[in-house]
Amino acid sequence: MSRMRHHLPSSCQSHPGLGPGQEAASVRHLSREVEPLHGQVRCQAVLDRFLVDDEVYALPVIGTAGQPVALIDRATFIEFFSRRFSRDVFGRRSIDELLAHPRYRHGTPLVVEESCTVEDAAQLIIGAGMRHMVTGFVVTGGGRYRGVANGRDLLDIITRRKQAVLYQMAHYDALTGIPNRSLFADRLERACLEADRSGRLVALLFIDVDRFKQINDSLGHSAGDEVLRQVVARLKACARQVDTVARLAGDEFVILMEGLGSPEQVASVARRIVDSMQEPVSMPGQALVVTVSIGSVVYPRDDQRVGGLLAKADAAMYEAKAAGRNGFRSYSPDMPACSTGCISLENALRGAIERDELELHYQPQVDLKGRRVLGVEALLRWRHPERGLVPPMQFIPAAEESGLIIGLGEWVVRSAFAQLRAWLDAGLPPLRMSVNISALQFRQPGFAAFLEGQLALHRLPAGCIELELTESVLMKNLEEVLRTLTDIKALGVRLAIDDFGTGFSSLGYLRRFPIDRLKIDQSFVRDIDTTPVNESIARAIMALADSLSLEIVAEGIEREAEADVLQRLNCQQGQGYLFSRPVLADGFTAWWQASMRDDLAFNS
Numbered sequence: 001m002s003r004m005r006h007h008l009p010s011s012c013q014s015h016p017g018l019g020p021g022q023e024a025a026s027v028r029h030l031s032r033e034v035e036p037l038h039g040q041v042r043c044q045a046v047l048d049r050f051l052v053d054d055e056v057y058a059l060p061v062i063g064t065a066g067q068p069v070a071l072i073d074r075a076t077f078i079e080f081f082s083r084r085f086s087r088d089v090f091g092r093r094s095i096d097e098l099l100a101h102p103r104y105r106h107g108t109p110l111v112v113e114e115s116c117t118v119e120d121a122a123q124l125i126i127g128a129g130m131r132h133m134v135t136g137f138v139v140t141g142g143g144r145y146r147g148v149a150n151g152r153d154l155l156d157i158i159t160r161r162k163q164a165v166l167y168q169m170a171h172y173d174a175l176t177g178i179p180n181r182s183l184f185a186d187r188l189e190r191a192c193l194e195a196d197r198s199g200r201l202v203a204l205l206f207i208d209v210d211r212f213k214q215i216n217d218s219l220g221h222s223a224g225d226e227v228l229r230q231v232v233a234r235l236k237a238c239a240r241q242v243d244t245v246a247r248l249a250g251d252e253f254v255i256l257m258e259g260l261g262s263p264e265q266v267a268s269v270a271r272r273i274v275d276s277m278q279e280p281v282s283m284p285g286q287a288l289v290v291t292v293s294i295g296s297v298v299y300p301r302d303d304q305r306v307g308g309l310l311a312k313a314d315a316a317m318y319e320a321k322a323a324g325r326n327g328f329r330s331y332s333p334d335m336p337a338c339s340t341g342c343i344s345l346e347n348a349l350r351g352a353i354e355r356d357e358l359e360l361h362y363q364p365q366v367d368l369k370g371r372r373v374l375g376v377e378a379l380l381r382w383r384h385p386e387r388g389l390v391p392p393m394q395f396i397p398a399a400e401e402s403g404l405i406i407g408l409g410e411w412v413v414r415s416a417f418a419q420l421r422a423w424l425d426a427g428l429p430p431l432r433m434s435v436n437i438s439a440l441q442f443r444q445p446g447f448a449a450f451l452e453g454q455l456a457l458h459r460l461p462a463g464c465i466e467l468e469l470t471e472s473v474l475m476k477n478l479e480e481v482l483r484t485l486t487d488i489k490a491l492g493v494r495l496a497i498d499d500f501g502t503g504f505s506s507l508g509y510l511r512r513f514p515i516d517r518l519k520i521d522q523s524f525v526r527d528i529d530t531t532p533v534n535e536s537i538a539r540a541i542m543a544l545a546d547s548l549s550l551e552i553v554a555e556g557i558e559r560e561a562e563a564d565v566l567q568r569l570n571c572q573q574g575q576g577y578l579f580s581r582p583v584l585a586d587g588f589t590a591w592w593q594a595s596m597r598d599d600l601a602f603n604s
C-alpha cells in the first residue's frame with residue numbers, strides 16, 4: 001500500500017491574514033499520541049482499542065520498515081465489524097487483510113510534518129481528498145511517526161482563526177485601530193459591573209470634533225481621515241493607559257475611565273484633551289487647528305442604568321457645544337436626558353407595527369446548477385418616516401435588548417406565512433420559506449405552539465417552512481434548546497443554522513440537534529475564488545455537512561466566479577446579489593415568474 005508524503009510548502013512558517021499577536025499554529029498541537037499497530041496484528045486488537053478508549057478516533061498502522069502505512073478510522077471499522085458476518089471474519093483476520101478489503105477505502109494515510117501550519121495542512125487535505133477530514137492524518141516529526149490528528153479539530157482551529165479576524169473587524173475601527181462602538185458597549189457594561197462590586201466610579205467622556213463636516217467638505221475625505229487619526233493619537237496620549245478610547249461613529253469618540261476614586265480625575269483628563277488640541281494638526285502643506293467639545297457622565301452618580309450613560313454624556317457634550325465649543329461640561333440633571341441629535345431608537349421602534357412601518361423583503365435561494373428557485377428568505381426592514389429604509393442590523397440589536405423583538409418576530413412569522421399562502425393561492429409552485437428567529441423569540445415558552453397555530457391558520461405544509469437560527473441560539477441551556485428544537489421538528493418544520501462558522505462552531509451540537517441545513521456564512525464566500533483559506537473553510541464545512549447528511553447553502557454570492565468555486569466544491573444551493581437582492585413581495589414574484597419563463601424557454 002503506497003503512502004502519501006507531503007512536503008512543507010515554503011509558506012509554512014507564517015501566514016498572511018493573521019491578526020496582530022496571532023502566530024501560525026502548527027499541526028503539532030493537533031496530534032495525539034496513539035501507539036501504532038502492526039499489519040499482522042489481529043483485527044480484534046483494533047476493536048479492543050476503540051472500545052477501551054473513547055478518545056481514539058483513528059489508529060495508525062505501521063509497516064515492516066516502521067513507516068505509517070494506513071489509518072483505521074473508528075466509524076468505518078466499527079461499522080464493518082458490527083456487520084454480522086464481519087464479526088467472525090475480521091475478528092480472526094490480520095489488519096493487513098482488513099485493509100485489503102475493497103470497501104475499506106481509507107487505507108492510504110495522509111502524512112503531515114508537525115511543523116506544518118494548520119492552513120497548509122488544510123490545503124494538503126484538499127489536495128489529497130476530503131475523506132481525510134473524517135479519517136484524520138498521520139503527524140511526523142523529522143520523518144518519524146509522532147501521532148495522529150483529527151480533521152475536525154483542524155477545522156475547528158481554522159474556524160477559530162477566521163473568527164479572530166472577524167472579531168478584529170467587528171470590534172475595532174478600521175480607520176484608527178481603536179475599539180468600536182460594539183466593543184466599547186461591552187467594556188462599559190463590564191466596567192459598571194466591576195464598579196458595583198468595588199464601590200469605585202466609572203466615567204465616560206463623550207468627545208465630538210468641532211466643525212468636522214466643514215473640514216471634510218472643504219479639504220476632502222482623506223484629509224478628514226488624517227484629522228481623525230491625529231485626534232485619536234492625542235486622545236490616547238491624554239487618557240490613562242488603562243482607559244478605553246473608542247470610536248462611536250464619524251467624528252464621535254468616547255473615553256471609558258474605570259476604577260476612579262473621585263469624579264475630579266475626569267475633569268482633569270478632559271482639560272488635558274482640550275489643551276492638547278491647541279497644537280495645530282499638521283497636514284501636507286498646511287497646519288489646521290482642530291477643537292473638540294466634551295461631555296462627561298459618572299456612573300453610578302449620574303445614572304444607575306448602564307443604558308442611560310451614553311445619552312447623558314452626549315447631552316453634556318451638546319451643552320459644551322452650545323456654550324461655544326472647544327470646551328467641557330459634566331452632566332447635570334437639568335440637562336435634557338437626550339440631546340437633539342439623539343433619537344431614541346427603542347421608542348421609535350415601539351409601535352412600528354401599528355404604524356405599518358415594517359416590511360418584509362424576499363431574497364431567493366437557488367440551485368446553483370440550474371438556477372431554479374428552491375426557496376426564499378424573508379428579511380425584515382423598517383421604513384422609518386425620516387430615516388428611510390433601515391436595515392435589520394441597525395435596529396434588531398436594540399429590539400433584542402428591549403424585548404421588542406418578540407412582537408417583531410411574531411409579526412415576521414405571521415407576514416411571511418401569509419405571503420407564502422398568497423403565492424400558493426395565486427397558483428405559483430410551492431417553495432420553501434426561510435424565516436430568521438432571534439434567540440429571545442426562540443426561548444419564549446410556547447414558541448412551538450405559536451408556530452403550529454400559524455401553520456394551521458395559513459394552511460401551510462410544515463415542510464415548506466425553515467427557521468434560521470444562529471449558532472448562539474443553540475449554545476445556551478442545551479437541554480432546553482434540544483426540547484424546543486425537538487418540538488419544532490415534530491411539527492415538520494425544518495431547521496437551519498445561519499452564519500455557520502462565525503459563532504462558536506462547536507461540532508458537538510451538530511450531531512445532537514435535529515438540524516437540516518447549514519448556511520455557509522458570507523464572510524467565507526466573499527472572494528472565495530481568490531482567497532484560499534476561504535475555499536479551505538467552505539470545503540471543510542461541506543465535507544462536514546456531507547458526513548452528517550446535512551444540506552448546505554452558501555449565502556452572499558455576488559459574483560459568478562464565487563458561484564463557480566462553490567459548485568466545484570459540490571455546494572448545490574446558493575443565495576446572494578448575483579441572483580437577486582432582497583426585494584418586496586411583488587418584485588420577487590415578478591423576478592420568479594420571469595425566471596420560470598426563462599427556464600421553460602431554455603428547456604423547450
Ligand SMILES: Nc1nc2c(ncn2[C@@H]2O[C@@H]3COP(=O)(O)O[C@H]4[C@@H](O)[C@H](n5cnc6c(=O)[nH]c(N)nc65)O[C@@H]4COP(=O)(O)O[C@H]3[C@H]2O)c(=O)[nH]1
Pocket residue numbers: 363378379380391392393396409412436437438468498499522555556557558575576577578582
Ligand atoms: N453583501 C452582501 N449581502 C448579501 C448578499 N445576499 C444577501 N445579503 C444580505 O445578507 C443577509 C443575509 O441574512 P442573514 O444572514 O439571515 O442575516 C440577517 C438576520 O440575521 C437578521 N434579520 C433579518 N431579518 C430578520 C428577522 O425577521 N428576524 C430576525 N430575528 N433577524 C433578522 O439581520 C441580518 C442582516 O439582514 P440583511 O441586512 O437583510 O442582510 C441579509 C441580506 O440582505 C450578497 O450577495 N452580498
